[in-house]
Amino acid sequence: MRPAPRAARRRTRPAPRGVRRFRRAAALLVAAGLVATTGSTIPDRPGPGWAGPGLVGGSGWPVTGVPLPVSEAKGATYLAGSSAVRLADGRVRLVPSGSETSVIVPPDDPEVAAVVRSDRAWLADGAVPGDGWTERSRYGDQYRDMASRALLDLRLLTRPNGASLASWYGAWRYCWPRDSAFAAAAFTVTGHMPEARRVLRFLADVQHENGLWAARYNPDGTAVADGRDPQLDSLGWVLWASWFYRVQAPDNGDLPELWPMVQRAADQLAHSLDAEGLPPASSDYWERDHDREQDPRRPTLGVVGPVLAGLRAAAALADGYGGRAKAAQWRAAAKRLSAALTRQFAPYGYPRSPIRGGLMDTSVTFVAPPFAPPDPGVAAAVEDAGFRQQLPNGGVLPGERWQGNKLVAWTPETALFALNAASTGRIDSALGRLDWLAAHRTSLGALPEKVGERGAPASVAPLGWTASLVVLSLAALRHPLPVPPAG
Template sequence: MTGRNALVTSATTRTIRRVVALLVIAALAATCGATIPDRNLPEWSSPGLVGGGGWPFASEPLDPLDAYGATYLPDSSVVLLRDGRARFIPFGAEDPVTVLREDPRVDVALRTDRSWLRAGKVPGTLPVHRNMAARALLDLRLLTRPSGASIASWYGAWRFVWPRDSAFAIAALAATGHAPEARRILRFLARVQDQDGMWAARYETDGSAVTDGRRFQLDSLGWVLWAGWFLTVHDPGTRNIPELWPMVRRAADRLSATLGADGLPPPSSDYWERSPQAEEDPRRPTLGVVGAVLAGLRGATAIARTRGATEETHRWRMAADRLSAAISRQFAPYGYPRSPIKGGAMDAAVTFLAPPFAAYDPAVDTAVHTAAAKLRLPGGGVLPGERWAGNREVAWTPETAMFALTAAASGQRAEAADWLDWLAGHRTTLGVLPEKVDQYGRPAAVAPLGWTASLVVLALEALDGRLPIP
């Protein structure tokens, strides 16, 4: 078979797979995607949140039993139950009500939700992708308090603010024209930042740090700096927010000061949230840390340059160049594994060195595809990394969405669509993106997960246009 024929055959096969996947998704949508709920599901299981028209902090999970045969009314957080009644939270209230569909309060809630979506944009050219994006944006809104506290999800250990997750919520809302919400999240993060530039691993919605012994997570500084820059690109007025520059200066100076003689920051917990001592090389940071720090330093440099802050621009650019050179010396020779050692395990964090976080690099692109192949599960989706200590049959949606985002931002549209089709086909019965998908293809853990929602929105936005690269 010639190379050209092989490419044609591969493209044809991929197209067939996509068509089949979309037909399956459409069939599921036509039947509400529902199966009879398992009454033995963990108590935190829910296929989605019921929300209130115009009150982002008023939300409550829908019981899986009530969700059987139910669906969201289009472009809203109002749930139409199988008996034809509507469940939602009326404007000004905190608790959901179940009323006849004809109740005028239902239309008020619908108009409010749809007006909010129309104030920005909903990415996605295919109906199934646009539907997924609309739901993800509405879920981000329901997870964000008026104070700007954007929680990871609604249940237990997820009902906290992670600066990392919040940074991606800022980016998703900014990219889709919802700058007021993005600004509120940025201001919240600026308020809770320590004077030394650090953030705690997570926060209560009132801004108090959670003191549960979790180690500091240096990647959060990088992600917040990147998100702050991303927001200023999409909403130049953000540059005038008084909290922005002090926050950026503290975080960027802290990151610059952490770089050692080898150009790398110290070992730190990253998005895996585990001790550096558990890594293959406990003496050096993981790719999940260095990729985020590099994106953050570049973002901070761009903000400083726009402000005309010559000294900071030079200082942070030099730090970014040192870190970039260190990554090239210590990670690149081994194919960009999680830890910089020969034969090191691959990690989804390799996407942090690719678009939209860094300019396209063929060697990094090869590493991204190598990692995707090694982490992909038989049923689709990926593990976070090769040495993942958790259930190795359960796929994680944030990491799957990372590969979708990188493919989309790199111009690999068919590959990005494949990842996004899988995510669309493994939502809850209400169409909400969960944190995990089990070996039987069923959504697992909390839904919605804000980080996945943000990444999916960004990936679809990247398919619609170009995302900026610091």
């Protein structure tokens, strides 16, 4: 990456009004998080089992998941359509109803049948995408199983209060609003509306009165006080997920917290736009300080894309709630931002930072279907980014000239390219990405965060964001996902 200009050079200009307002609001939220959270939140060091093969679950309420010990993984499989694990010796590990720890029981224990029956009934309450691709895809016969596993894992990662955790281990055992928004969308698209409502209700409950969210939350809903500023893209993603939910569940009365949450977030975004029509620079899904970007003065595409999708989604929601004044305000803000996107990013081919020679990254998919209407220039940029980020193992890096491990592929980014391909009718491309994801699951079939140079799963599994994106991609193959209206 190119070195950023020195901070002293940037401070010679006063920050635009929208930036100053965002910084004041962010400071208030960080202060609130410091007050609300006690104890250390320094990420744990990887310990035994940190790259475990998947979660074990059980029946009853609350639904609870725990990791399968790595020592038991060899020869273990899930009982079909469930989160109970048959071990190599034939016994079954599961979480008994009402417990938060797993046990090993004989295969004929009544609890085994109860867990399997409960999980299969939950899956049957919604839709499991993935059928019909056996003839066109090498791994097409595994798609439905991959979707079932992803949904069951998302269910286990979602706590009773609606906190949807990124994964089960240490530094991942937190709720990021960004990841939670996609979990809500995955539950929505498969018809699991109670779970989608719980996730959105949690987000409404923890939202600050200024419309912002902390970068991440503990499972109990307290903000994690580790010095991270609020990440502005999360507002856009939550607004998009809220609109996505409302499209599928048009009854305005079943989630009364939705509209107040939308108003606070959309107002914050609309008021944050500067004279150019851009939101302030902020960390995005890379979770990297914006001072390290190629252009630290302006937001990345990883911020602009979600904010634009969120404002458009909020305007469409306001139409449904009868908020004509708000709809007009947010739609006008979205048009200003859309014009800024075209003016600032399009001339350079939609790179991460809007400069000549800007590097490409996966966030170009955030300004394409299913998050934005199709555009030929953006479509070409998506193809370009996918090519530049491709690894020999078949996955992709988060961005061009990635400064992390250049041999390790990331599954969320690979799944985002799959989702875009499925949403734009490029079926073969989508199937190719999904085949790679299906082939690189753990031995239990969970989707990991990363895949190493030799094809082995790496980091944690399951990763909730990847699970959500795979479910959305498989759903989009059959029925195009709705896109927030631009007008």
